[in-house]
Amino acid sequence: xxxxxxxxxxxxxxxxxxxxRDNDTGRSFRxxxxxxxxxxxxxxxxxxxFVPGGQLVGMAASGLRELRSAAxxxxxxxxxxxxxxxxxxxxKQSQAFNLQYLNLQTELQDDNRRFxxxxxxxxxxHDTMKAAINNMHA
Amino acid sequence: MNTxxxxxxxxxxxxxxxxxGLFDDAIQCCQQAAALDESPxxxxxHGAILTASGKPLEAIKHLxxxxxxxxxxxxxxxxxxxxxxxxxxxxxxxxxxNALSDDELRQSPWADLATSLRDTWESLVDLQPQQPLVVPxx
Numbered sequence: 001x002x003x004x005x006x007x008x009x010x011x012x013x014x015x016x017x018x019x020x021r022d023n024d025t026g027r028s029f030r031x032x033x034x035x036x037x038x039x040x041x042x043x044x045x046x047x048x049x050f051v052p053g054g055q056l057v058g059m060a061a062s063g064l065r066e067l068r069s070a071a072x073x074x075x076x077x078x079x080x081x082x083x084x085x086x087x088x089x090x091x092k093q094s095q096a097f098n099l100q101y102l103n104l105q106t107e108l109q110d111d112n113r114r115f116x117x118x119x120x121x122x123x124x125x126h127d128t129m130k131a132a133i134n135n136m137h138a
Numbered sequence: 139m140n141t142x143x144x145x146x147x148x149x150x151x152x153x154x155x156x157x158x159g160l161f162d163d164a165i166q167c168c169q170q171a172a173a174l175d176e177s178p179x180x181x182x183x184h185g186a187i188l189t190a191s192g193k194p195l196e197a198i199k200h201l202x203x204x205x206x207x208x209x210x211x212x213x214x215x216x217x218x219x220x221x222x223x224x225x226x227x228x229x230x231x232x233x234x235x236n237a238l239s240d241d242e243l244r245q246s247p248w249a250d251l252a253t254s255l256r257d258t259w260e261s262l263v264d265l266q267p268q269q270p271l272v273v274p275x276x
Contacts, residue, residue: 125190
């Protein structure tokens with residue numbers, strides 16, 4: 001693999017196209033970063049043999065790339081997407097709960113209104129009964 | 139007739155017993171008063187006590203014949219209307235309330251009860267059962 005081939009693999013054009021296809025900005029950002037990291041590791045691995053003492057660095061870079069490809073999605077870049085989705089779902093759920101809480105508050109206010117109205121009616125009924133008995137001819 | 143056994147005394151006792159939640163004893167006093175008094179007041183109070191004790195259907199059953207026998211007795215009409223509203227028979231309650239003469243009501247001591255009944259059942263129009271809370275699915 002040559003440096004040219006690495007630069008051909010470099011990200012911007014590919015990712016821009018992917019981003020235009022995909023509206024999900026989180027996903028496109030993840031792709032960009034993933035490709036940049038992949039390219040950088042590839043470049044280091046390729047250039048390392050030409051640099052004095054770079055064999056160790058080259059092995060490390062290759063090992064990192066392998067590790068990255070073998071990593072579970074939560075640790076690799078793919079996990080971010082899932083986390084974002086989960087976060088959006090939680091946000092939606094939170095909004096739904098807020099709405100329910102608001103509805104509950106409204107219902108409580110209505111109940112309070114009913115309670116005070118009926119209490120007033122009971123008081124008037126009580127007073128009326130008392131007045132009716134007192135007005136009665138003994 | 140002993141003063142303590144007069145219809146008024148019996149109704150006063152009934153009123154007190156109602157205040158203490160002793161509805162059965164209060165109704166017994168009303169029945170004793172009704173046996174001594176020809177006016178529909180004792181029977182009307184009997185109906186009002188049934189309503190107050192949470193038995194609006196029984197109150198309707200009790201008050202209807204009195205209302206038919208004494209259609210001009212305002213207090214009977216008002217207590218019957220209230221029992222109808224509390225039993226969920228709103229249309230019937232409004233029919234009885236609307237049949238009352240406004241002038242007659244204004245001159246009577248029961249105007250407050252009529253106004254309170256109207257206000258209460260006008261403001262409690264939406265007595266629909268509440269929607270149960272729904273927990274959003276994940």
